[in-house]
Amino acid sequence: xxxxxxxxxxxxxxxxxxxxxxxxxxxxxxxxxxxxxxxxxxxxxxxxxxxxxxxxxxxxxxxxxxxxxxxxxxxxxxxxxxxxxxxxxxxxxxxxxxxxxxxxxxxxxxxxxxxxx
Amino acid sequence: xxxxxxxxxxxxxxxxxxxxxxxxxxxxxxxxxxxxxxxxxxxxxxxxxxxxxxxxxxxxxxxxxxxxxxxxxxxxxxxxxxxxxxxxxxxxxxxxxxxxxxxxxxxxxx
Numbered sequence: 001x002x003x004x005x006x007x008x009x010x011x012x013x014x015x016x017x018x019x020x021x022x023x024x025x026x027x028x029x030x031x032x033x034x035x036x037x038x039x040x041x042x043x044x045x046x047x048x049x050x051x052x053x054x055x056x057x058x059x060x061x062x063x064x065x066x067x068x069x070x071x072x073x074x075x076x077x078x079x080x081x082x083x084x085x086x087x088x089x090x091x092x093x094x095x096x097x098x099x100x101x102x103x104x105x106x107x108x109x110x111x112x113x114x115x116x117x
Numbered sequence: 118x119x120x121x122x123x124x125x126x127x128x129x130x131x132x133x134x135x136x137x138x139x140x141x142x143x144x145x146x147x148x149x150x151x152x153x154x155x156x157x158x159x160x161x162x163x164x165x166x167x168x169x170x171x172x173x174x175x176x177x178x179x180x181x182x183x184x185x186x187x188x189x190x191x192x193x194x195x196x197x198x199x200x201x202x203x204x205x206x207x208x209x210x211x212x213x214x215x216x217x218x219x220x221x222x223x224x225x226x227x
Binding site for chain 2 (some may be wrong): 004033035040041042043044045048058059089092105108109111112
């Protein structure tokens with residue numbers, strides 16, 4: 001059972017480059033989300049989705065785009081990378097109707113470590 | 118925006134000691150989750166507390182939800198090196214978001 005799979009594990013970009021961080025889950029979870037983690041700042045929500053075709057902004061959405069064309073996949077796009085986007089990015093999912101508000105756990109991937117030079 | 122404040126930010130103790138970490142809010146929690154994250158991995162849920170005054174135990178970990186649901190604590194008895202990690206509290210919002218505190222980094226030395 002793969003759970004939440006994130007690729008790549010590591011990435012180095014130059015300022016201004018674009019790229020897509022991939023996230024896939026095989027648990028048929030409706031709810032998916034992206035977080036970034038920086039030292040001393042915990043996890044900050046970038047974007048989230050409560051189902052295919054539905055996305056919404058989190059706390060720090062600027063500079064990132066998402067789409068949700070299937071239940072399984074929730075890619076995160078960096079349009080024009082900046083050094084401030086150097087971070088560890090986590091994707092997480094949860095079953096519908098048992099979203100975090102109902103106490104259901106988020107299932108996290110193992111993260112993508114991104115460096116922008 | 119709900120703010121979650123965790124304290125302390127860093128804690129380094131010897132094996133066998135007890136410790137408590139705290140999570141406080143600027144307003145009333147709907148419910149609260151505690152996660153633990155080990156290096157190189159994503160966070161893993163430890164517990165969810167829902168009712169004011171609730172106490173939950175997970176082996177040597179005791180989680181308490183304040184009576185007024187504005188604070189929560191995690192107490193570890195006789196800490197072990199395997200308890201080392203980042204402890205995060207998180208609150209679900211009614212819009213489906215899960216907002217995290219900044220975390221407490223715990224190091225337990227053998």
